[in-house]
Amino acid sequence: MMNLSHWRLLIAVADLRNISRAADHVGISQSGASQAIAQIETVLGGQLFVRERRDVVVTAFGEQVLRHARAMLTQFEAIRALADAGRGLNTxxxxxxxxxxxxxxxxxxxxxxxxxxxxxxxxxxxxxxxxxxxxxxxxxxxxxxxxxxxxxxxxxxxIGRDAWVAVLPSRHRLGRQSSEQGVTLAQLADEPFVLATGGCTVHAHSLAAEQGVTLSNIRVTVRDLASAAVLVREGLGVAVIPQSALPEDQRGLRVMSLQPPVYRExxxxxxxxxxxxxxxxxxxxxx
CATH class of the missing domain: 3.40.190.10 (Periplasmic binding protein-like II)
Structure with a gap:
């Protein structure tokens, strides 16, 4: 079943000529966007886009569909504006x-x-x-x-939830264990440690304290979570950061789950x- 978010996605793909950027624009994952487009094309019975090497190109059928989609969304936004004004939401x-x-x-x-x-x-x-x-x-x-x-x-x-993970240099001895087996905070307690706070009072030090563990060898403390992975790659120690803060480039790093798992919301x-x-x-x- 198609809804307004589907039409907004189609227009974003046409305007940006890229599914990944369009997905970011409307706030969904790239895989979710690709699946949605495939489903829409199945429902409509025609191909809307052609995927070329660098760009996404709108087909002739797609141009006709998008013309109606743009008009529909324009009318919908006009209706929404009237409703907002009636509820005091215009400013x-x-x-x-x-x-x-x-x-x-x-x-x-x-x-x-x-x-x-x-x-x-x-x-x-x-x-x-x-x-x-x-x-x-x-x-x-x-x-x-x-x-x-x-x-x-x-x-x-x-609005969000993610797991805390341990980040080790790729050749670290604890990294020989399987990712599923993971590591405990107790195993990291005496390691040279990069403490990343992210501007929060909840971080590796407080998580360890809740489990009765003391991080005894903190070498450096940083506020920026992403910086911790860089310092680990440089060999300054190990770190515990949220999974969402992991860098895209994980070369030189070994990411391990924490046992027992710890999450933040x-x-x-x-x-x-x-x-x-x-x-x-x-x-x-x-x-």
């Missing part, structure tokens, strides 16, 4: 604070999609530590904050001002 501002690892990964496609649908609402994204996010929520300096592992009673909207939490804001509530509904 407004949302101040949203988050720590760096989420600001650079999860939020951009969400914010872009919301801005396209509600151009009159400004969303101001602020980078902060997790402690600062909590302080700003309490002081109502912001309407929304990304909270790490929020308690159920806070009514957070969960990101949740959007409203301040009192945010709960009363029509713009904020529209943002949460769309997510």
């Amino acid at each position: 407004g501002r949302i101040r949203l604070a988050t720590f760096p690892s989420v600001l650079g990964t999860l939020l951009p496609p969400m914010l872009s999609a919301f801005k396209r649908r509600h151009p009159g609402i400004d969303v101001v994204a602020l980078e902060a530590t997790d402690d600062e996010v909590e302080t700003w929520l309490a002081e109502e300096t912001i309407e929304l904050g990304v909270v790490l592992n929020p308690a159920p009673e806070r009514g957070a909207l969960i 990101f949740g959007l939490v409203c301040s009192r001002t945010g709960r009363a804001s029509p713009a904020v509530q529209a943002f949460l509904r769309e997510l």
Whole structure:
């Protein structure tokens, strides 16, 4: 069954001439976009795009379909604008604070999609530590904050979840174990350690402490999660970082699961001002 997100994907592919960039633009994975296009072509009974070496080219049939799709979305956005104006959503501002690892990964496609649908609402994204996010929520300096592992009673909207993994130099002795077998924090306790905080109080040191383990040989502490993998590759030590922070180029690295597995969740939490804001509530509904 086709929906508005399918039509938006088709238009993005036609405009950007690239499925990967179009997938990023609408906030889905490349594999998900390719599957959706294949399903749409099956439903419509014709080929919409031709995949060439570097570009995606629209077919003659695709041009006809896209002309109608663009007109349909234009009319839909006009209807949405009327509805927004009736609910006071034609203008407004949302101040949203988050720590760096989420600001650079999860939020951009969400914010872009919301801005396209509600151009009159400004969303101001602020980078902060997790402690600062909590302080700003309490002081109502912001309407929304990304909270790490929020308690159920806070009514957070969960927007992401990933696992913590150990990152070792490729020739490290612990890397001889299978990835499925993984490593424990106790096995890493005495290793030269690169501690990456990501601007949060929850990191390898606090995770180890929860298990009664002390990291006794911390050589360097960095805020940027991606920097930790670079330092590990250079032989400065081992690190524990979220899976989402792993670099695309993992040459020289051995990535191992943690045993027992440890996860982190990101949740959007409203301040009192945010709960009363029509713009904020529209943002949460769309997510």
